[in-house]
Amino acid sequence: MMETLKEGAVALVTGSSSGFGMLTCVELALRGFVVIAGIRRMETQAKLMEAAEQAGVSSRIHTTQLDVTNDAEVQQAAVYIWNRYGRLDVLINNAGTAYGGFIEEVPAEVWEEQMNTNFHGMVHVTQAVLPLMRKQGKGRIIQVSSISGRIGFPGYGPYASSKFAVEGFSECLALEVKSFGIDVVMVEPGAYGTPIWDKGFTQMSTTPGSPYQRMLDKVLAFSRKSAQQGGNPEEVARLVAHIACIKRPSFRYALPRSTRLTIGAKALMPARLFQRILASVLERS
Ligand SMILES: NC(=O)c1ccc[n+]([C@@H]2O[C@H](COP(=O)([O-])OP(=O)(O)OC[C@H]3O[C@@H](n4cnc5c(N)ncnc54)[C@H](OP(=O)(O)O)[C@@H]3O)[C@@H](O)[C@H]2O)c1
Structure with missing residues (x-):
């Protein structure tokens, strides 16, 4: 589909210090957007500004x-955008963390932390910008979900739960805001080589003498392989920027092709057969 340049349009990207968020900021700016890059720790903005400089x-x-996860900062960002720019064309809910572990053993604070960032944080940012988008009678919200928002896998309980929540939220939101001219789009990447996996996921552990120890070794081997073989994150950033620019995007975009095929297989197969296949993929890791 044809892209149109968005000279002067305003986009807010959460989680812009690295990975998809950082690359998406640059891709949007290349397409004419004024980009508000949300950063949770300002001391980490150098990499983004370097990439922007280079481009x-x-x-x-x-x-x-x-x-x-900080309500005051979320409100301040929305007020700042409205006062400074008077418009917000696109919100990209990208900020995220990934925690792994086995459901029986994951401590309550890790569940909370995971849901606070990937789900509640996304809810609050969306709520904060909806009044602006409704006032202007248009807007687009692009949700960075995951293949883990469509398919559960052992050891991915906290992360997959947060992304399944994002999926349900977004399906409801799309129907609620369509009549106000606001569009919701899901992006569902498989594994890509960003820093997210080194920040916590691959450090997952089991309790001493855990009955999950063998499965943990398999999950870690599977996750490391997926991260190493993961695609180029630029591909996701370019897709997100493309979606921000086209007239009528689809509701869902899964990438790369292997992710589309896996999601398609889940939709077509009996659930028990699909689960057996996932178990055998893990066994072979
Ligand atoms: N990489 C993949 O394979 C993959 C696959 C599917 C979906 N995703 C999704 O893609 C999104 C971006 O992840 P990424 O892979 O690009 O990883 P990343 O490089 O670790 O980027 C995540 C970004 O989110 C930020 N962040 C974390 N907690 C935050 C909070 N409470 N408030 C604001 N920002 C926060 C991080 O900031 P800090 O630098 O301060 O940590 C970082 O800028 C996530 O939603 C992730 O679930 C990734």
Whole structure:
């Protein structure tokens, strides 16, 4: 589908210090957007500004302090955008963390932390910008979900639960805001080589003498292999920026092709057969 340049349109990207968020800021700026890059720790903004400098778009990217779990910062960011720019064309709910572990053993605080960032944080940012988008009678919200929002896998309980929540939320939201001219789009990447996996997921552990120890070894081997063989994160950033620019995007975009095929297989197969296949994939790791 044809992209149109978005000269002067305003986009807010959460989680812009690295990975998809950082690359998406640059891709959007290259397409003419003024980008508000939400950063939770301002001391980490150098990498983004370096990438923007290299692409020749640093004048179009403005960073703002935004921890999505901090309500005051979420409100401040929305007020700042409205006062400074008077418009918000696109919100990209990208900020996220990934925690793994076996459901029986994952401590309550890890469940809370996972849901706070990937789900509640995303809910609050969305709620904060909806009044602006409704006032202007248009807007697009792009949700960075995951293959883990469509398919559960052993050891991925906290992360998959948070992304399944994002999926349900987004299906409801799309129907609620359509009549206000606001569009919701899901992006569902498989494994890509960003820093997310090193920040916590691959450090998952079991309790001493755990009955899950053998499965943990398999899950870690599977996850390391997926991260190493993961695609180029640029591909996701380019897709997100493309979706921000086209007239009538689809509701869901899964990538790469192997992710589309896996999601398609789940939809077609009896659930027990699909579970047996997942178990055998893990066994072979
Ligand atoms: N990489 C993959 O294979 C993959 C696959 C499917 C979906 N995803 C999704 O893609 C999104 C981006 O992840 P990524 O892979 O690009 O990883 P990443 O490089 O670790 O980026 C995650 C970003 O989110 C930020 N963040 C974390 N907690 C935050 C909070 N409370 N408030 C604001 N920002 C916060 C991080 O900031 P800090 O630098 O401060 O930590 C970082 O900027 C996530 O939603 C993730 O679930 C990733």
